[in-house]
Amino acid sequence: MKIAFFVTKPYDRPSFDRYGEAQGITFKYFETKLNEDTVDLAQGYDGVCVFVNDTVNAPVIDRLSRLGVRFVALRCAGFNNVDMKHAYGKIHVLRVPAYSPYAVAEHTMALLLTSIRRIHKAYIRTKDFNFSLSGMTGFDLHGKTVGVIGVGRIGRVFIDICKGFGMKVLAYDRRVSSPAEEGGIRYVTLNQLFSESDIISLHCPLTEETYHMIDEKALDQCKDGVVILNTSRGALVDAEALLSAIKSRKVGAACLDVYEEESDLFFEDNSGHILEDDTLARLISMPNVIVTSHQAFLTEEALENIAETTVQNIVSLTKTGQCPNELCYCRGGAQDCKSEKCF
Numbered sequence: 001m002k003i004a005f006f007v008t009k010p011y012d013r014p015s016f017d018r019y020g021e022a023q024g025i026t027f028k029y030f031e032t033k034l035n036e037d038t039v040d041l042a043q044g045y046d047g048v049c050v051f052v053n054d055t056v057n058a059p060v061i062d063r064l065s066r067l068g069v070r071f072v073a074l075r076c077a078g079f080n081n082v083d084m085k086h087a088y089g090k091i092h093v094l095r096v097p098a099y100s101p102y103a104v105a106e107h108t109m110a111l112l113l114t115s116i117r118r119i120h121k122a123y124i125r126t127k128d129f130n131f132s133l134s135g136m137t138g139f140d141l142h143g144k145t146v147g148v149i150g151v152g153r154i155g156r157v158f159i160d161i162c163k164g165f166g167m168k169v170l171a172y173d174r175r176v177s178s179p180a181e182e183g184g185i186r187y188v189t190l191n192q193l194f195s196e197s198d199i200i201s202l203h204c205p206l207t208e209e210t211y212h213m214i215d216e217k218a219l220d221q222c223k224d225g226v227v228i229l230n231t232s233r234g235a236l237v238d239a240e241a242l243l244s245a246i247k248s249r250k251v252g253a254a255c256l257d258v259y260e261e262e263s264d265l266f267f268e269d270n271s272g273h274i275l276e277d278d279t280l281a282r283l284i285s286m287p288n289v290i291v292t293s294h295q296a297f298l299t300e301e302a303l304e305n306i307a308e309t310t311v312q313n314i315v316s317l318t319k320t321g322q323c324p325n326e327l328c329y330c331r332g333g334a335q336d337c338k339s340e341k342c343f
């Protein structure tokens, strides 16, 4: 079986080669992203393997289907880049629902500690033998309130980490009607979470409902000096509103592993280019903003699990016609498919 693998990075290949070879799957590695201009590269392949910033919209799905490509194997959990409604009945969509919630949750805490203890500044200062402590004052996490939005696999691990630091945790998840206490977690309304949290961390998926959930109105409700953490999806945060709130000193710090308009920038070396995105450039220039380029998932354990599950998904679908990690629209929304046969 032959799979066209898009947006390949050097760290992808060893694990995919190993798991693929064991199952008789050959990956053809393309550096380019999958989109309307590159979709014809998939001609002659059984499936495509894509990541978070590939474009799997209606024209791409139609073309893949016409080329006889049977499935899109996402090597990630999020699927906001796939037009699930359009894919229904045309092409199978598989994903890796969980590979290492620890990778993302631990990166979130790493960003938070780096920011509030000024580690990013200290690293640069001491490299230059500047041992001054001016401007380095941070604050204790112990006793602070963290508001976690989205209490799934990653949110839960992040909550455990925060509890280890002696923080108070408030949570909001659309699954749980609030106020409620569940599994030692205190669920509150979104408004309460905004107004009572010192730190807000986003761990819900990007959907129509969650698009720009951190906007001007939400930020207005927050405490002065609130710290915003986003390791989920960029468009959960209205970047312009965040920038304004940083300028007005409403937001004390922001740690972003994802950015609304990241798809043409992240994962690539743009250091020799003029950055066209003024909002991102301004955010990065702020002393209290830390940006990492969608790297929260990137641990050895996660890469192993991603390759293993992606290959298992492909084997399961091609051998049995079914896959427990198939996403589909058969129940009125994109979700892991539980039906016997969708199409």
Ligand code: NAD
Pocket (backbone or CB within 6 Å): 077, 078, 097, 098, 101, 104, 149, 150, 151, 152, 153, 154, 155, 172, 173, 174, 175, 203, 204, 205, 206, 207, 209, 210, 231, 232, 233, 257, 258, 294, 295, 296, 297, 298
């Ligand atoms: P999950 O499905 O286990 O949990 C998501 C939770 O969000 C669920 O409990 C769900 O009920 C909740 N939710 C859904 N809609 C909501 C809403 N409108 N308001 C509040 N809560 C809502 O997913 P997960 O594995 O914990 O991953 C969470 C997100 O992290 C993914 O959707 C993905 O976007 C992101 N992610 C980022 C990286 C990275 O490298 N930065 C890696 C993996 C995942």
